Every structure is written in structure tokens, then in C-alpha cells.
Amino acid sequence: MPAASTIQSADFRIDVAECDVVDLRRRLERTRWPDEPADVGWNRGVPLAYLRSLTEYWATDYDWGKQQAALNELPQATTAIDWQPIHFVHAPSPEPNARPLLLLHGWPGSIVEFLRVIEPLRDPRRHGGDPADAFHVVAPSLPGFGFSVPLQGTGWSSGRIARTTAALMEQLGYDRYGAHGSDVGAGVAGRLSAIEPDRVIGVHLASDPRTAVTFATFSGDPADTPTLSPEERATVARMAQESEDDLGYLRLQSTRPQTIAYALTDSPVAQLAWIVEKVRAWTDPSKDLPEHAVDRDLLLTNVSLYWLTRSGASAAHVLYDGMHAEDWGQPGPAPTGVAVFGRASFTRKLLDPDGNVEHWVEYDRGGHFPAMEVPELLVADIRRFFRPLR
Numbered sequence: 001m002p003a004a005s006t007i008q009s010a011d012f013r014i015d016v017a018e019c020d021v022v023d024l025r026r027r028l029e030r031t032r033w034p035d036e037p038a039d040v041g042w043n044r045g046v047p048l049a050y051l052r053s054l055t056e057y058w059a060t061d062y063d064w065g066k067q068q069a070a071l072n073e074l075p076q077a078t079t080a081i082d083w084q085p086i087h088f089v090h091a092p093s094p095e096p097n098a099r100p101l102l103l104l105h106g107w108p109g110s111i112v113e114f115l116r117v118i119e120p121l122r123d124p125r126r127h128g129g130d131p132a133d134a135f136h137v138v139a140p141s142l143p144g145f146g147f148s149v150p151l152q153g154t155g156w157s158s159g160r161i162a163r164t165t166a167a168l169m170e171q172l173g174y175d176r177y178g179a180h181g182s183d184v185g186a187g188v189a190g191r192l193s194a195i196e197p198d199r200v201i202g203v204h205l206a207s208d209p210r211t212a213v214t215f216a217t218f219s220g221d222p223a224d225t226p227t228l229s230p231e232e233r234a235t236v237a238r239m240a241q242e243s244e245d246d247l248g249y250l251r252l253q254s255t256r257p258q259t260i261a262y263a264l265t266d267s268p269v270a271q272l273a274w275i276v277e278k279v280r281a282w283t284d285p286s287k288d289l290p291e292h293a294v295d296r297d298l299l300l301t302n303v304s305l306y307w308l309t310r311s312g313a314s315a316a317h318v319l320y321d322g323m324h325a326e327d328w329g330q331p332g333p334a335p336t337g338v339a340v341f342g343r344a345s346f347t348r349k350l351l352d353p354d355g356n357v358e359h360w361v362e363y364d365r366g367g368h369f370p371a372m373e374v375p376e377l378l379v380a381d382i383r384r385f386f387r388p389l390r
Helices: 018-029 048-060 064-071 118-122 158-171 184-195 209-217 230-246 248-253 257-266 268-282 296-309 311-323 347-351 375-386
Strands: 007-012 076-081 084-091 099-104 135-140 177-182 200-207 336-341 359-363
Touching (some): 048 268, 048 296, 084 118, 084 158, 099 158, 099 184, 099 375, 118 375, 177 184, 184 200, 184 311, 209 230, 209 347, 230 248, 248 257, 248 268, 336 347, 336 375
Parallel strands (some): 099 135, 099 177
Antiparallel strands (some): 076 084
16 A cells, blocks of 8 residues: 555646647647548448538637536545645535445546536436435546646556555545546556455446457457357457457557557647547447547547546556566455446346356446436436445
């Protein structure tokens, strides 16, 4: 536990210099656009016409100042743990019996993911819920993401991030707490229970069928899972091939993060395309465009945060460290809940073949970013999972 190098937190407000916002707009206006083969759609990446339209909106109509003000409505602070700057939202509940809850984002996410769930979780009384379901919400920017920069050194595996997060909760005085995570945050949340078995009361994870197939490919061919029906096997085989085609971002960031860092730091359109491609691929498949699944301004606020903090580069290095970790760890003893967004009959057969997960719920809507896509479903599921846990 890196608590020995922990310093006390200080209040924090986002205050991006106007010159940086002006520089962003000028870069967007001066983008040098590539050519594009005819009629390729999304098959080779983000289509030129789509990205030009989104870039024009970002440069002319999107209002960073308005979004910054919305972010600053949340109480924030910074600290340093293991010499690493850590930025976090700390939103205590007005309810005296509220339980502490960690919200852990993934890549290509940030605390922006949780803008629409923090208040309902913190103060259910004001949002049509039961006050007994209230949480003291802590939502850190993971090391290397958002305002948790610059990244100090290497070796930021999920285990090290989990230890840093546990130290943050100790600094805040929370002896027992729950954790929710998706993507990278799911790995961190899972490690927390093993690291702090007496303090973590439960781990709630969000997933989706595509993630289940991708995760299963790391251990072999998911279509070979013996419990799959012939129809499921064919679907999983198709999705596994799509996943293989979709992993270029991970191969580059987990092998040569410094190389892609130059594009992500020098070109806002490169950063936009890098994230938008994944939002389109990973959100609810019934939605044709990224902004059909995620509010356009919310999407651009997330991208803007990467750009304005230059964290596209450091986040890539964190993915490198995670993929090169020697010890992926074992799950801890805390009860586990999984909410799957985008129902598919094979998902549990891939992720929980023995039925060990105590709380398993699947929803017809949503995808990889449920806090932004279907926040009401995620809030309800988190409340339901933690209700019996004290």
C-alpha cells in the first residue's frame, strides 16, 4: 500500500486557459484532411465526411466553457499517492447512512462518463429513489487520465492502480466501501477486493457481449466454448473476427504507445477519431452513429478532456503497462455483480460459465459505456446490487 507517500488532498476546480481553447479551435480549423477510398463506410475507420462534420461542430458550436462549468458543479480535489498526482470527484451524500462507492472509468473514458449518474447515486431522494440507497461517491481520474497527470514512471498495472485507489479511500476515511467499474476500471475494481478483502463490501461490474467475446479471445477461441449452441457458436465466431479487426488500437497502444502519442498530442482530430471509432464500435449496435448512443456534447467533452490535459499519450502508456503486467491477480472474496448491457444468450457462458457471480442481470439496451448510454439502468442496477450489502 503506497500510503506512506500520500499527501493530503486540496480542493480543485477545472480552469482551462482561454488560450488553450483558442488553440484547439485553430488547430481544428487548420486540419489537413486525408483522401478516402470511395464507398468504404466505417470498414476502414472513421469516414471522412462524418469526421469533418463532427470536427466543424467541435470547432464552432461546441461550448467548452459551458461543459467546464457543469463539471465544476461536482466537488473535486487532487492529491498525490505513490508520487502520482490523483484527481478525483468526491461527492458525499446528504444521507447520514450512505455507503461509500468508488466509480472507476476505463479507456477511452474519464470522469465525464459519470456526469449523469453521480447525483442520482449521491442523492436518490431528489431523483425519485429510496434514501436508503444513497452513496458517498468517489470518482477518481485513473493515473495518466484526465487531470491525474503527468504520469509518474511506468508499471501502472491494474494492481498498482488498485493499491493507489485503496490508499485514496483510506485518505478519505472510508473504512468499508463498494466499487463499480467498466473496461480498465473493471480490472481495477476486481483487484481491489483481493487487495482490501476486509474493506471492499462488493464489486459491481458493467460489461457487454462484444467485451465478453474480446476478453474470451485472450484465452483462446471463444467459439470453442462447449456450452454454446450451434447458433451461439456461429454468432460468437463472427463477433470474434470483428473483435480481431477492432483491436488495432490496443495493439498499437500496448506495443508502441510513444509513437501514437505524438499524433494524439499534436492533432485534436487524431484524438477525436481515435476515440470516436471505439464509441461507434462499442455502443448499442442498434445505433447508427456515436451521437445516437451518447449525447454529442458529452462525447466531445470526454474527447476535449483528453486533448486539453494531453492525457491521450499517458493513457496509452497505462494500457501498455496493463497488457505487460506479469500478475493479473485473482478475484477477491467480495460479492460480485455484473450488469450486461446489450442482452445476448452467450455472454454468461463466456464470462461466468460456472455461475459463480451472485448478481447477474442483462439489459436489452446499452453497450460499453452504460453510464453515458443508459444512466438510469446503471443507477438502478448499482442500487439493487448494493442494497443488501453493508
